[in-house]
């Protein structure tokens with residue numbers, strides 16, 4: 001039998017929705033996330049919707065992102081925003097707390113975070129300040 005997708009393993013759309021909402025709440029509230037929060041528009045609803053769609057697809061659930069927005073090309077989409085190690089780390093910190101709080105399946109959580117670490121690291125597009 002095929003392995004269940006990570007999407008199914010974590011509880012599908014309701015879990016992704018709660019995860020993304022918690023992630024952006026962290027970004028909104030945490031002083032260490034102030035710089036990355038400032039890169040976003042005032043209203044986070046649109047980007048939250050986009051991240052939910054992306055994660056649904058990325059975790060093996062319904063493809064909600066590409067049919068609407070085209071090929072994800074995440075690195076290219078992030079080029080306008082200066083992302084160095086500090087921005088990567090702030091993003092990951094907001095996501096780690098959200099994962100730890102929302103995703104109860106420990107094995108899936110660990111796997112998702114490990115993949116996100118790689119993705120966020122690859123998203124860096126500026127050298128670190130010296």
Ligand code: HEM
Pocket residue numbers: 036039040041046047050051054069074077078081083087088089091116119120121123124
């Ligand atoms: C590494 C640090 C990161 C920073 C600083 C960052 C920052 C941003 C910013 C500023 C936006 C645009 C927001 C707006 O239009 O108001 C954005 C959009 C987005 N980001 Fe990130 N991001 C990071 C990593 C990631 C990662 C790792 C993922 C995927 C797991 C991701 C997924 C997305 C998605 C799906 C969108 C929406 C794209 C769209 O709807 O067109 N980001 N990000």
